[in-house]
Amino acid sequence: MASRLGMGLFLIASLIAAMGLFQTAVADTYTVGDDLGWTIPPGGSIAYSTWARTKNFEINDTIVFSWTNTHDVAEVSEADYDNCTKTNPIGSVQQTSPANFTLDSNRSRYFICTISNHCELGQKVTINIGEWNSASSLTIGAALSLLLSTIVISLLSHQI
Numbered sequence: 056m057a058s059r060l061g062m063g064l065f066l067i068a069s070l071i072a073a074m075g076l077f078q079t080a081v082a083d084t085y086t087v088g089d090d091l092g093w094t095i096p097p098g099g100s101i102a103y104s105t106w107a108r109t110k111n112f113e114i115n116d117t118i119v120f121s122w123t124n125t126h127d128v129a130e131v132s133e134a135d136y137d138n139c140t141k142t143n144p145i146g147s148v149q150q151t152s153p154a155n156f157t158l159d160s161n162r163s164r165y166f167i168c169t170i171s172n173h174c175e176l177g178q179k180v181t182i183n184i185g186e187w188n189s190a191s192s193l194t195i196g197a198a199l200s201l202l203l204s205t206i207v208i209s210l211l212s213h214q215i
């Protein structure tokens with residue numbers, strides 16, 4: 056009986072340790088668009104919003120814009136992003152592929168291609184940091200709590 060309790064405590068400690076590991080994730084690198092790369096997306100900007108939605112961007116992650124042919128990448132304000140305004144980039148326009156950006160704060164980042172009408176055709180991407188992350192942490196936390204209670208309940212019922 057004591058060993059069963061010991062085993063239970065060990066499992067709980069392991070789970071808590073695993074949760075801790077989960078939260079100190081190392082910085083990741085994401086290639087914008089994955090295999091599509093940085094280009095005029097065939098179906099418009101939804102290609103990049105869909106791509107971004109599945110990613111868990113965190114501080115210190117790096118995003119890589121990789122392209123062939125004639126493109127570039129500029130970070131812009133949200134308003135300039137919405138309007139595809141190319142004349143007021145934040146920092147310099149990156150002309151060489153691959154162009155890397157480090158997500159150094161929690162703010163959202165807006166990137167467009169400044170060539171011709173590429174932005175209007177959908178070559179633009181928004182990077183939101185933390186949103187998906189906090190939602191998924193809650194889900195993971197809830198799932199782990201459920202697992203933990205199940206283990207404890209099953210251990211207790213076996214003891215009787």
Ligand SMILES: *[C@@H]1O[C@H](CO)[C@@H](O)[C@H](O)[C@H]1NC(C)=O
Nearest residue numbers: 080081082113114115116159
């Ligand atoms: C990001 O990297 C810097 C420098 O390596 C480090 O000091 C900081 O703690 C990191 N931030 C996070 C949230 O990991």
Ligand SMILES: *[C@@H]1O[C@H](CO)[C@@H](O)[C@H](O)[C@H]1NC(C)=O
Nearest residue numbers: 133134135136137138139140
């Ligand atoms: C964006 O474009 C619209 C329509 O042309 C204009 O009314 C609006 O002022 C522009 N916003 C910015 C921030 O440039």
Ligand SMILES: *[C@@H]1O[C@H](CO)[C@@H](O)[C@H](O)[C@H]1NC(C)=O
Nearest residue numbers: 084117118119153154155156
């Ligand atoms: C950009 O990231 C890519 C992929 O991780 C890497 O191969 C390349 O060296 C990086 N370039 C710069 C300038 O950091």
Ligand SMILES: *[C@@H]1O[C@H](CO)[C@@H](O)[C@H](O)[C@H]1NC(C)=O
Nearest residue numbers: 114159160161184185188189
């Ligand atoms: C970024 O947001 C996360 C989640 O809301 C928070 O835990 C973290 O402290 C924030 N980091 C900074 C530098 O604001």
Ligand SMILES: [Cu+2]
Nearest residue numbers: 126168170173
């Ligand atoms: Cu382009």
